[in-house]
Amino acid sequence: MDPKLPRVATQPEGSWDERDDLDRLYRRYAPWLGAMLRRRFGRGIEADADDLVQETYARLAPHDTTRIERPQALLMRVASNLATDLLRRRAVRTRHAQQVQREPDTAQAAASALDILLVKEAILQIPEPYLDVFVLRRFHGLTYEQIATRCGLTVKSVEWRLARAVEHALKAQAGLSGRSDR
Known part of the structure; x- marks a missing residue:
């Protein structure tokens, strides 16, 4: 029992x-x-x-x-x-x-999609001489030396162009999103 x-x-x-x-x-x-x-x-x-x-x-x-x-x-x-x-x-x-x-929240997903669009637009507004260096570094993962060899530049020029590219992208993104804090 x-x-x-x-x-x-x-x-x-x-x-x-x-x-x-x-x-x-x-x-x-x-x-x-x-x-x-x-x-x-x-x-x-x-x-x-x-x-x-x-x-x-x-x-x-x-x-x-x-x-x-x-x-x-x-x-x-x-x-x-x-x-x-x-x-x-x-x-x-x-x-x-x-x-x-x-599943992400739909509002959060929409905000993320908008952020991605703003980043793409900002990247597309980078002037041509800086854009090549930016893309090779950020999206292809090349080192400064590899970019310099590929583009026929000095390493110092690659560093300078990359800094200018990032500066342009940040200004463009701030302008696109209506923010002046960036």
């Missing part, structure tokens, strides 16, 4: 000749029902077992409880269905929460 379960849980169901009303039904089977829910569904509903027991009896309240022939079977069926629904709703909420975390 399981020491965690009330004695009622281990006894045969017996007849329902007494025709208890809902209050007696609750007093007689509520501890057993809570223990059976915890046993069947485990940790998934541990904190909600008492609420499920209450909801089970609330579902039976509109019905004539004097006509129930096998109260334990009925109570367990209703409570099991409620527990299954609860676990299913939790799973859906969890999946939804994970999906929301993976």
Whole structure:
């Protein structure tokens, strides 16, 4: 015999000749029902077992409880269905929460898209002699020496042109976005 379960849980169901009303039904089977829910569904509903027991009896309240022939079977069926629904709703909420975390906020995505567009426009406004050096450094990852060799410049000229390119891009971006702080 399981020491965690009330004695009622281990006894045969017996007849329902007494025709208890809902209050007696609750007093007689509520501890057993809570223990059976915890046993069947485990940790998934541990904190909600008492609420499920209450909801089970609330579902039976509109019905004539004097006509129930096998109260334990009925109570367990209703409570099991409620527990299954609860676990299913939790799973859906969890999946939804994970999906929301993976998807960026639409306003944030729009702001990011606008920022990207402003950066592209700012880069396109860099004068030609500086643009080549900027693109080779920032997008192709070439070193100053490699850029100097490729463009026929000195390393010092590459550094100077890159500084001018960044300066133009920042001014252009500030002008495009309406900000004067950059």
